[in-house]
Amino acid sequence: MSFQPEGIESVLITEDAIRTKVRELAARISSDYQGSQPLLVGLLKGSFIFLADLARALDIDSEIDFMTVSSYGNSMENSEVRILKDLAEPIAGRDVLIVEDIIDTGLTLSKILDVLAARHPRSLKVCTLLNKPSRRKADVTVHYNGFDIDDVFVAGYGIDFAQRYRNLPQLVVVRKPV
Ligand code: PRP
Numbered sequence: 001m002s003f004q005p006e007g008i009e010s011v012l013i014t015e016d017a018i019r020t021k022v023r024e025l026a027a028r029i030s031s032d033y034q035g036s037q038p039l040l041v042g043l044l045k046g047s048f049i050f051l052a053d054l055a056r057a058l059d060i061d062s063e064i065d066f067m068t069v070s071s072y073g074n075s076m077e078n079s080e081v082r083i084l085k086d087l088a089e090p091i092a093g094r095d096v097l098i099v100e101d102i103i104d105t106g107l108t109l110s111k112i113l114d115v116l117a118a119r120h121p122r123s124l125k126v127c128t129l130l131n132k133p134s135r136r137k138a139d140v141t142v143h144y145n146g147f148d149i150d151d152v153f154v155a156g157y158g159i160d161f162a163q164r165y166r167n168l169p170q171l172v173v174v175r176k177p178v
Contacts, residue, residue, distance in 0.1 A: 105135055
């Protein structure tokens with residue numbers, strides 16, 4: 001990178017490694033959804049760059065929409081997800097693929113899966129670029145997983161550090177906020 005943002009400790013995943021992984025995931029998704037026209041659902045904001053790259057690497061027809069949700073609470077019992085921006089169209093009978101930048105506790109995703117499953121899609125799957133299995137609190141099935149990572153703070157490629165650094169082309173480890 002041409003500037004040195006503060007708080008960044010190291011590069012975790014390079015641009016090249018991300019590009020290779022996105023192509024791999026896109027090839028699997030294209031093959032699995034042959035003959036279908038899946039709806040790719042990006043969860044904002046973090047997924048916007050991954051979804052843009054993934055969608056362009058697919059060689060099947062697809063549609064794209066976004067949801068914005070916010071979570072409160074940090075346990076299974078009291079976590080709530082509020083939908084700030086919902087999908088534009090019904091998804092009944094559609095093949096829906098949720099596209100996430102990172103799954104941490106899994107609480108956000110598990111609530112979104114419940115919400116979307118209740119709308120009766122034909123299929124409902126999950127694709128994430130990053131996964132932190134050691135942090136999991138909710139049991140969610142991840143169908144397409146880019147990288148398992150340790151419990152470190154990451155930023156870049158759509159993911160923020162106090163709303164900054166989403167535009168970095170690589171994934172970096174940032175210093176834990178104090
Ligand atoms: C991040 C990420 C996931 C969620 C994962 O979003 O994009 O949606 O957290 O965490 P969980 O598995 O512990 O629920 P964030 O709330 O940071 O919002 P953003 O995408 O707008 O940055």
